[in-house]
Amino acid sequence: MDLELRHLKVVSAIAEAGSLTRAATGLGLAQPALSAQLKRMERALGGELFVRGPHGVRPTELGELVLERARVLVPAVAELQEEARSFSRKRAAGADRRARYRLGGTHGPLLGGLVDRLASARPAASVTTYTSWSTRELAGLLAEGRIDYALTGVCGPSRPPTAGSGAAVVWREVAVDPVFVMLPEGHPLTACEEVPLGELADACWTNVPGDGCFAECFAAACARVGFTPEAVYETDTASCVHLVQVGRAVGLCRATFPPTPGLVTRPLLGSPLMWRHVLGWYPDTPAAETAESVLTHARAVHAGAAALSPSYAHWRRLRQAAT
Numbered sequence: 378m379d380l381e382l383r384h385l386k387v388v389s390a391i392a393e394a395g396s397l398t399r400a401a402t403g404l405g406l407a408q409p410a411l412s413a414q415l416k417r418m419e420r421a422l423g424g425e426l427f428v429r430g431p432h433g434v435r436p437t438e439l440g441e442l443v444l445e446r447a448r449v450l451v452p453a454v455a456e457l458q459e460e461a462r463s464f465s466r467k468r469a470a471g472a473d474r475r476a477r478y479r480l481g482g483t484h485g486p487l488l489g490g491l492v493d494r495l496a497s498a499r500p501a502a503s504v505t506t507y508t509s510w511s512t513r514e515l516a517g518l519l520a521e522g523r524i525d526y527a528l529t530g531v532c533g534p535s536r537p538p539t540a541g542s543g544a545a546v547v548w549r550e551v552a553v554d555p556v557f558v559m560l561p562e563g564h565p566l567t568a569c570e571e572v573p574l575g576e577l578a579d580a581c582w583t584n585v586p587g588d589g590c591f592a593e594c595f596a597a598a599c600a601r602v603g604f605t606p607e608a609v610y611e612t613d614t615a616s617c618v619h620l621v622q623v624g625r626a627v628g629l630c631r632a633t634f635p636p637t638p639g640l641v642t643r644p645l646l647g648s649p650l651m652w653r654h655v656l657g658w659y660p661d662t663p664a665a666e667t668a669e670s671v672l673t674h675a676r677a678v679h680a681g682a683a684a685l686s687p688s689y690a691h692w693r694r695l696r697q698a699a700t
Contacts, residue, residue, distance in 0.1 A: 380418070382450065382451065384414075385443070391411075391426075392444055394433075395432075397412060405535050407593070407597065409593060413596070414593070422439065424439045425439065426440035426443060462659075465523075478495050478526065478671070479526070480495075480526050481507045481508070483509065483528075486633065487654065490681065490682060491528060491674055492506060494674040510585065510587050510588070511587070513538045516537065516546055519657060520546065522659070525663075526658050528654070528655075530631075530652050530655060532589050532650070535653075536548075537655050546659055549668075550653060551654035551672070553651055553654070554651070554652050555650070555692070556629055557630050557632045557634065557643060557644050557645065558577070558630070558642065559629070560640060567643065570692075572644070573602075574649055580606075581606075581609075581627070582606050583612065583616075583625075592609070594650060595650060618640065621640045622638075622639035633683050635685060635686060654675075656668075658671075
């Protein structure tokens with residue numbers, strides 16, 4: 378693992394909080410996810426960064442060295458980001474105000490649906506997209522003025538990333554979905570309305586990559602039902618589908634995943650994993666003027682995708698009947 382600025386921010390947050398639990402709350406992460414991140418950083422740096430005690434944690438000598446560098450690097454990068462944002466805002470203010478929508482998003486049907494709705498609503502507007510697996514990268518592009526909106530997602534209650542110290546990216550919720558599992562046609566568990574996660578203890582898994590805490594939250598959910606995933610293949614959506622279709626793995630997917638030949642999607646029993654779709658924009662830009670309209674379109678796209686997924690529509694009907 379290469380050390381990144383976000384890792385220095387995590388180390389600083391832990392040192393400031395004096396406790397992994399308090400640091401996790403401040404960072405918007407689950408405590409097991411933060412512990413897993415810290416262990417990966419310690420392996421990459423060659424030693425422990427903190428010593429746990431009865432009253433919390435304290436830095437080791439190696440931890441003090443890392444913190445010393447972090448106190449210099451994190452503010453310096455934040456200052457650079459703010460200067461870049463100011464430059465981009467000034468340039469945008471003098472640019473052509475012709476209607477345009479520069480969309481950034483993680484790969485998925487919602488981004489394509491949003492392009493379609495915006496193109497229908499504003500035929501003369503310019504609509505362009507930039508795709509990335511990294512929510513942090515999209516937040517950075519917002520702050521730099523290179524995109525107008527970011528349509529992405531975060532795991533459960535986690536907060537979307539900021540674009541740096543002091544950055545005021547506005548994030549609004551589009552929808553919250555349970556995470557489903559993709560099974561090959563003919564798999565015995567396709568007969569279940571909801572699949573118990575523990576019944577897949579012997580399976581290999583596939584999922585798209587990302588830079589949030591989803592991988593750690595998935596591992597924690599598996600641990601709660603008594604197993605560790607045998608293997609997790611992180612790859613693009615088409616490859617995930619292929620691995621499921623040929624029986625190499627079972628996959629994790631959004632509940633709005635469209636019907637696909639050769640596989641079946643099912644909810645996990647008890648919804649141990651949730652995915653929150655969010656739309657973000659930077660307030661000091663012309664994009665803020667049309668943000669509410671774009672948010673309305675994004676919510677309509679999600680509702681349409683949910684209606685087209687038979688397994689998700691069935692799951693929602695069951696939940697409504699139960700309440």
